[in-house]
Amino acid sequence: MQPLEQQSAEDFRDTPHGRQLLEGFRGLLFAPDLEREFRRYLGRQARFAQVLGACLLLIVVAGYHYVEWQLYAESDPQWLRELALLRLVEAAPGVAIVVMTLFNWRIRLVANRLFPLLLVLVGIVAARIDIHYEVTQTELAFRYGAGLLIVCSFFFLGITFWRALISAASIIVIDILMAALILSSSEMQVHWIAVSYYLLLLAIGAISRYIHEYSQREQFLVRQLLGWVAQHDSLTGLANRRSFDTALRQTLLQARRDRQPLALILLDLDNFKAYNDSLGHPAGDALIRDFGELLGRFSRRPMDLAARVGGEEFALLLLNCDASSAQAIAAQLLSAFAERAIPHPASAQSACATTSIGIAMWRPGQTAEQLYQAADAALYQAKQAGKNRYVLQ
């Protein structure tokens, strides 16, 4: 017996999120489109932490510099001057994030690219200060800034695992190179202790982040899948009644605003009860699925919508489609369905399964409900007139 979530994902193999859930993501990477979507989601989730982190960075840098000012104003003014510049560079990313938030710029769009660079920049500065305090044997808390940044790269900032790992590793590599340039060989011996401590932080950060991001990705896929389930019909994968109703209202507003023609086409399989009764419910389901797949092919433009609005009732909503185009589409649908030649042993009209179609064009002043009723009335007329045809209201 498969676990429940595996079974559910199996049901949604046709959706990108369901497929990804089934295929897994051990390398912490999705297919390109999903990966972009996930990064935006991660950025949205991390927004509060990013701003909080930026404010904390500013407070900590200001606090450090205040203490350093007290300590070195008289004893080492040259180091203090150098420090002022270094601390300014450290504070810059915090200022940038706060400013971006104030002006409502979307941090999440740049977070995954920009933050690793900023982290490495601040990491270089922190490592430079750390090395100085190491040489002068200053036992201050802010001697460990680079270590703190290595931990930060894995958490809070909304950076994905691989970029965080590269940022943290870059900080360590740059620290080693800088130390090799600045320190004597005996001082370098001591510095390796700091490096081993950084490597330990990197290992702990990377393992925890990997586990955390794995579950974040899983959660993201399940959430998106739930959203998809709420809007789609499980048998055909077309939009369900709820999302059709929403789309109808929105499209009608757009048609009114842009003065574009809007066609609503309703379709109802003919003698479907008899089909079910003679061939069984599973065969009926298969016919619905088959027809849904066919209808989906007629929703070609981005604003077109094909939906299953009832048991064996379907709808096609076409913005910027006039009456003659709508009729042409209805005629194409009838012949495409006839070409499939699905045997219907209990139909009075034809040896094969057929459908009736009602078309209504939106008229200014008409509400969504009135437009639907008009298409439904046309569908009724098509049924009354002998089925397997379309009627334009």
Ligand SMILES: Nc1nc2c(ncn2[C@@H]2O[C@H](COP(=O)(O)OP(=O)(O)OP(=O)(O)O)[C@@H](O)[C@H]2O)c(=O)[nH]1
């Ligand atoms: N297999 C299957 N049958 C369904 C589903 N939803 C509704 N039905 C059946 O569809 C049938 C609809 O029957 P009617 O409304 O009488 O329509 P009809 O037999 O197609 O008659 P006309 O529309 O006049 O041609 C009912 O028997 C429902 O049980 C479904 O998801 N799967």
